[in-house]
Amino acid sequence: MKSYLIIFHLTLLLFGFIFVEHHLDTPERAAASRQSLMSDGSGIAARLAAVGQINTAEAQSNSTTTKVAATEVAATEVTSTEASVDGQKIYQGACIACHGAGIAGAPAVGNVAAWASRIEAGADTLYANAINGFQGSSGVMPGKGGNAALSDGEVKAAVDYMVSQSQ
Secondary structure, three states: OHHHHHHHHHHHHHHHHHHHHHHHOHHHHHHHHHHHHHOHHHOHHHHHOOOOOOOHHHHHHOHHHHHHHHHHHHHHHHHHHHHHOOHHHHHHHHHHHHHOOOHHHOOOOOOHHHHHHHHHHOHHHHHHHHHHOEEOOOOEEOHHHHOOOOOHHHHHHHHHHHHHHOO
């Protein structure tokens, strides 16, 4: 029985040394693992390699045709994007916070008297004030209603919607 206890304790001691040695070497092992991952053996370099090449000779010869086509496509995209902007959705998402209740001097949508002088100033003035912001005696309008993520077209669509509901 005594020999079994000695063998058990020696085995336990051996596993203890292995465990401690394994964990004491962790920082160096981590650096070695990191280095091996960053080397070519892991395939990172292959995954980051260029996929294709551009034939510049062909691109230069077709540059005038490409420029004309790109201009036509851009004009079509701008027209279709602006046409698809829903002013009511923009109003519901961004403008209703102030223009719904008339907060901070904002004219409430549907209040014909409050909108009359603004509509008389013209659409360009309304657009400029909505996009760039405006500070007057009756209140403050932050640029793009405080939502810089809105495009100018979206702001214009929201202004058009509010004007149409307030005439």
